[in-house]
Amino acid sequence: xxxxxxxxxxxxxxxxxxxxxxxxxxxxxxxxxxxxxxxxxxxxxxxxxxxxxxxxxxxxxxxxxxxxxxxxxxxxxxxxxxxxxxxxxxxxxxxxxxxxxxxxxxxxxxxxxxxxxxxxxxxxxxxxxxxxxxxxxxxxxxxxxxxxxxxxxxxxxxxxxxxxxxxxxxxxxxxxxxxxxxxxxxxxxxxxxxxxxxxxxxxxxxxxxxxxxxxxxxxxxxxxxxxxxxxxxxxxxxxxxxxxxxx
Amino acid sequence: xxxxxxxxxxxxxxxxxxxxxxxxxxxxxxxxxxxxxxxxxxxxxxxxxxxxxxxxxxxxxxxxxxxxxxxxxxxxxxxxxxxxxxxxxxxxxxxxxxxxxxxxxxxxxxxxxxxxxxxxxxxxxxxxxxxxxxxxxxxxxxxxxxxxxxxxxxxxxxxxxxxxxxxxxxxxxxxxxxxxxxxxxxxxxxxxxxxxxxxxxxxxxxxxxxxxxxxxxxxxxxxxxxxxxxxxxxxxxxxxxxxxxxx
DNA sequence: CGAAGTATTGAGGTTCATCAATACCGGTGG
DNA sequence: CCACCGGTATTGATGAACCTCAATACTTCG
Numbered sequence: 001x002x003x004x005x006x007x008x009x010x011x012x013x014x015x016x017x018x019x020x021x022x023x024x025x026x027x028x029x030x031x032x033x034x035x036x037x038x039x040x041x042x043x044x045x046x047x048x049x050x051x052x053x054x055x056x057x058x059x060x061x062x063x064x065x066x067x068x069x070x071x072x073x074x075x076x077x078x079x080x081x082x083x084x085x086x087x088x089x090x091x092x093x094x095x096x097x098x099x100x101x102x103x104x105x106x107x108x109x110x111x112x113x114x115x116x117x118x119x120x121x122x123x124x125x126x127x128x129x130x131x132x133x134x135x136x137x138x139x140x141x142x143x144x145x146x147x148x149x150x151x152x153x154x155x156x157x158x159x160x161x162x163x164x165x166x167x168x169x170x171x172x173x174x175x176x177x178x179x180x181x182x183x184x185x186x187x188x189x190x191x192x193x194x195x196x197x198x199x200x201x202x203x204x205x206x207x208x209x210x211x212x213x214x215x216x217x218x219x220x221x222x223x224x225x226x227x228x229x230x231x232x233x234x235x236x237x238x239x240x241x242x243x244x245x246x247x
Numbered sequence: 248x249x250x251x252x253x254x255x256x257x258x259x260x261x262x263x264x265x266x267x268x269x270x271x272x273x274x275x276x277x278x279x280x281x282x283x284x285x286x287x288x289x290x291x292x293x294x295x296x297x298x299x300x301x302x303x304x305x306x307x308x309x310x311x312x313x314x315x316x317x318x319x320x321x322x323x324x325x326x327x328x329x330x331x332x333x334x335x336x337x338x339x340x341x342x343x344x345x346x347x348x349x350x351x352x353x354x355x356x357x358x359x360x361x362x363x364x365x366x367x368x369x370x371x372x373x374x375x376x377x378x379x380x381x382x383x384x385x386x387x388x389x390x391x392x393x394x395x396x397x398x399x400x401x402x403x404x405x406x407x408x409x410x411x412x413x414x415x416x417x418x419x420x421x422x423x424x425x426x427x428x429x430x431x432x433x434x435x436x437x438x439x440x441x442x443x444x445x446x447x448x449x450x451x452x453x454x455x456x457x458x459x460x461x462x463x464x465x466x467x468x469x470x471x472x473x474x475x476x477x478x479x480x481x482x483x484x485x486x487x488x489x490x491x492x493x494x
Numbered sequence: 495c496g497a498a499g500t501a502t503t504g505a506g507g508t509t510c511a512t513c514a515a516t517a518c519c520g521g522t523g524g
Numbered sequence: 525c526c527a528c529c530g531g532t533a534t535t536g537a538t539g540a541a542c543c544t545c546a547a548t549a550c551t552t553c554g
Contacts, residue, residue, distance in 0.1 A: 084405065087492045090412040094404040105401070107394055112401040139386045146393045147354055153400045154352070154359040156407070157341040158331065163410035164452025165337040168510065197533060205411025207511055212534055229519065229532070245334045415542070444501060454543060459502055476500070476551065 030100035038140040051126040072104030078121025079194040173243035277347035285387040298373040319351030325368025326441040420490035
């Protein structure tokens with residue numbers, strides 16, 4: 001239907017990704033919020049020896065849909081998208097992940113969706129087999145992973161309501177509020193969206209033109225302000241919430 | 248937008264549901280496929296003492312969206328739907344569960360979606376607090392639950408592609424194939440759908456009329472046969488698969 | 495056989511996708 | 525600093541897909 005192509009370089013991930021210097025958990029910014037948070041110092045050290053840090057540029061893909069599941073990772077910094085596509089190239093973004101989130105498919109042979117960096121990013125990357133083995137021996141880790149997966153599932157199901165039953169206008173309002181919740185704006189309350197218009201369209205299951213039209217209309221009505229390509233200020237939260245509605 | 252109402256009785260679930268007689272895991276039909284499969288006899292006994300069997304009639308709702316999460320359960324027999332709605336009554340079915348599946352939200356305060364029996368069903372029901380406690384002490388159980396949740400998440404994300412990017416025709420084809428995979432047909436290859444046309448519409452994020460039109464058209468083209476309200480035979484699998492396409 | 499509920503069919507309207515042109519942003523080099 | 529250029533976003537015109545409303549037909553169950 002639409003055969004868009006990613007402008008960004010889709011280089012081979014694991015070999016290409018530059019391992020980066022520092023590699024101690026002590027200084028890790030996500031050590032208290034990632035799945036390793038409940039491990040004691042010794043166990044965390046052991047886990048860290050299994051993995052390594054890698055840096056990604058915006059646009060790089062870490063894993064592809066349908067590939068063997070060979071790696072999993074913690075996101076240390078940056079924003080990434082999870083996506084699946086139809087055979088003819090229509091794409092649906094099925095998740096957006098941020099610092100301290102976990103990516104990849106542990107305990108399974110296949111990666112069910114691609115993972116691509118939207119901004120420059122840093123990961124703490126583990127070979128899946130070694131990670132699985134470690135997790136089997138550490139209940140706390142598995143419990144954290146379960147908690148996180150259950151939360152992901154809840155969020156994903158809530159998003160199904162949006163995809164299946166909401167209008168374009170409601171979709172955009174819901175998206176903007178969701179972004180507002182995750183990203184803290186600057187002094188003026190302006191949020192820097194990590195997604196292009198096309199990517200927003202791919203999250204919401206609509207076209208880029210529809211996203212654009214809805215946003216300019218909301219601007220005209222004073223619900224939001226648009227600043228540059230990536231900036232938005234949610235001027236009238238109440239109106240947006242009324243639109244996003246849902247349950 | 249559409250203010251449909253469930254004809255079925257939405258009675259209070261846990262008190263109303265009739266506890267049923269037999270209650271030994273030894274004879275349980277799902278004991279080797281449900282999450283308790285990896286427990287040893289002693290542990291499974293201990294778990295079974297926490298829970299109880301209940302029977303549901305088609306149409307009964309076991310838990311409501313937004314409720315406190317007070318119970319979780321294994322499905323022993325029957326088919327149930329998981330659903331969320333917008334404030335104005337539009338419904339999206341976010342999952343369909345079968346025998347040996349697990350329902351409810353462990354390790355969380357809220358039930359994020361309603362659970363309603365589509366057919367008569369039997370559950371093995373646990374108070375959430377007691378179940379959580381038991382799970383914390385039994386890594387095998389938590390591991391099974393994690394596996395199952397990861398699988399659910401994969402399936403749910405695959406469904407997002409359908410909701411966001413597929414046409415009505417592709418949606419129906421995908422749905423029918425999915426049903427064919429889960430439900431074994433009779434001697435003639437006729438499958439008895441556990442969902443009404445309206446419920447199919449609610450799974451696919453379209454209207455009942457569109458479901459109906461697509462199915463009659465597929466029938467006219469010889470891809471499927473319709474027998475009665477709930478019966479379908481997938482006559483031309485190849486054609487259906489070409490339509491469902493995806494990746 | 496009749497009634498209630500469910501599904502199909504039809505006519506018409508709305509929303510959103512598609513195709514196409516123009517405008518804008520932000521970085522690079524003159 | 526300005527002009528230019530590639531890429532991205534907006535805007536417009538048109539049409540198709542799907543929704544809505546309404547009537548009819550079919551199933552199933554008492």
